[in-house]
Amino acid sequence: MKRKVIIIGSGPAGLTAAIYSARANLNPLVFEGAQPGGQLTITTDVENYPGFSEGILGPDMMDQFRKQAKRFGAECLYETVDKIDFSEHPFRLWVNGKKYSSDSIIISTGASARLLGLESETRLMGHGVSACATCDGFFFKDKKVFVVGGGDSAMEEANFLTKFASSVIIVHRRDEFRASKIMVDRALSNPKISVRYNTVVDDIVGSEKSGVESIILKDTKTDEKNEEKCDGVFMAIGHVPNTKLFKGVLELDGSGYIVTKPDSTHTNLEGVFACGDVQDQIYRQAVTAAGTGCMAALDSERWLEHR
Amino acid sequence: MSKNVHEFTDENFETDVTQSDLPVLIDFWAAWCGPCKAIAPLIDEIAGEYQGKIKVGKVDVDQNQNTAMKYGVRSIPTLLLMKNGEIVDQIVGAVPKGNITDILNKAI
Numbered sequence: 001m002k003r004k005v006i007i008i009g010s011g012p013a014g015l016t017a018a019i020y021s022a023r024a025n026l027n028p029l030v031f032e033g034a035q036p037g038g039q040l041t042i043t044t045d046v047e048n049y050p051g052f053s054e055g056i057l058g059p060d061m062m063d064q065f066r067k068q069a070k071r072f073g074a075e076c077l078y079e080t081v082d083k084i085d086f087s088e089h090p091f092r093l094w095v096n097g098k099k100y101s102s103d104s105i106i107i108s109t110g111a112s113a114r115l116l117g118l119e120s121e122t123r124l125m126g127h128g129v130s131a132c133a134t135c136d137g138f139f140f141k142d143k144k145v146f147v148v149g150g151g152d153s154a155m156e157e158a159n160f161l162t163k164f165a166s167s168v169i170i171v172h173r174r175d176e177f178r179a180s181k182i183m184v185d186r187a188l189s190n191p192k193i194s195v196r197y198n199t200v201v202d203d204i205v206g207s208e209k210s211g212v213e214s215i216i217l218k219d220t221k222t223d224e225k226n227e228e229k230c231d232g233v234f235m236a237i238g239h240v241p242n243t244k245l246f247k248g249v250l251e252l253d254g255s256g257y258i259v260t261k262p263d264s265t266h267t268n269l270e271g272v273f274a275c276g277d278v279q280d281q282i283y284r285q286a287v288t289a290a291g292t293g294c295m296a297a298l299d300s301e302r303w304l305e306h307r
Numbered sequence: 308m309s310k311n312v313h314e315f316t317d318e319n320f321e322t323d324v325t326q327s328d329l330p331v332l333i334d335f336w337a338a339w340c341g342p343c344k345a346i347a348p349l350i351d352e353i354a355g356e357y358q359g360k361i362k363v364g365k366v367d368v369d370q371n372q373n374t375a376m377k378y379g380v381r382s383i384p385t386l387l388l389m390k391n392g393e394i395v396d397q398i399v400g401a402v403p404k405g406n407i408t409d410i411l412n413k414a415i
Contacts, residue, residue, distance in 0.1 A: 035401060041341030059341030078345070079403055096405055126382040126399030135340065138368070139381040211379055232381070 006102040011038020012286045013276025014108030015065040016293030022072035024301045030076040037062030042132045104271045104300040111239040111277040120204040128212030131235045133157035140232045142166045149236035155183035157236045162192040170195045265296040311354035313364030317371045325392040330414045331362045335385040342401035343384045349404045
């Protein structure tokens with residue numbers, strides 16, 4: 001059955017688009033992707049989303065978003081889009097072997113944690129390698145862990161991990177942190193945290209069975225390598241947009257983000273709109289994602305009316 | 308949680324899982340884990356659909372740290388599929404239902 005609007009992604013952007021499209025009687029279908037609710041489902045307290053004066057848990061907030069969208073008739077499926085064909089109208093997409101078609105598409109696939117690109121890192125993900133301290137920190141009680149990165153999120157992850165771990169070592173490739181002063185001061189004054197500057201991760205040693213056993217670090221000045229025993233390695237080296245599906249189909253910028261026309265959510269393809277972190281590497285907030293989600297719903301509604 | 312989903316603990320894991328005649332799907336979870344909530348309804352559905360073929364249950368890692376440690380759980384949700392006390396397959400992280408039923412169908 002042909003749809004008027006299909007939304008790919010279910011974070012604040014996608015679900016806000018769903019709320020608006022549903023209220024416009026467009027009966028949107030949302031493919032929630034591998035992480036329903038998006039990146040907020042792996043955080044704890046959200047303190048800066050307006051309207052929740054006492055803060056709210058990220059997963060709880062996303063439950064509210066989804067309930068609100070469903071109340072107005074949005075349909076949410078916990079499925080991942082495997083393939084798209086936007087070369088003809090209506091647009092087509094394939095999910096779990098099933099074909100769907102739609103007059104307009106709203107893309108809100110968000111961003112994911114950037115990884116170093118080591119084979120061992122992928123193999124040991126979930127077995128001691130992690131990109132989410134709030135999710136996995138619990139399993140490192142009285143253990144020694146490394147945090148890779150030098151921005152605010154690396155400082156935050158390191159601080160959070162000291163609640164569980166016995167020692168936390170931040171590995172940073174430069175001699176100075178990019179993080180804000182307040183975050184750096186907080187991390188450096190924590191007795192459990194130490195830092196290795198000018199250092200990169202060369203490899204991670206371990207197995208799926210035994211977990212992470214050690215990390216091999218390389219000094220960027222001397223190229224000297226040394227192996228250190230540890231139990232966990234947490235990645236905090238930024239994010240990459242989830243745009244693999246759209247490569248060669250939509251215009252992407254040098255970092256892989258979807259390019260939208262100024263002051264709108266229109267992509268270079270008429271009838272395809274993008275909102276949230278997948279097209280924003282500057283603000284990356286839940287509230288800005290929700291804002292652009294609303295814009296995408298209004299843009300698509302107008303486009304459907306006037307085409 | 309549906310009645311088909313068992314609650315496994317540090318105390319009953321040996322008798323209810325390791326010595327089970329059926330293959331067992333174990334969902335390691337915690338109340339504070341968002342992605343665990345996302346797959347909880349899928350686990351309920353699967354428990355109903357595979358009744359008599361696969362035993363399905365959950366381990367709350369907050370309450371049952373020994374079992375979580377013993378099986379090397381370092382991220383949740385982790386799904387373990389065990390047969391005769393041995394791990395035959397596992398999935399780390401929330402995934403769509405098809406990915407879970409794929410490993411179950413291979414085991415029965």
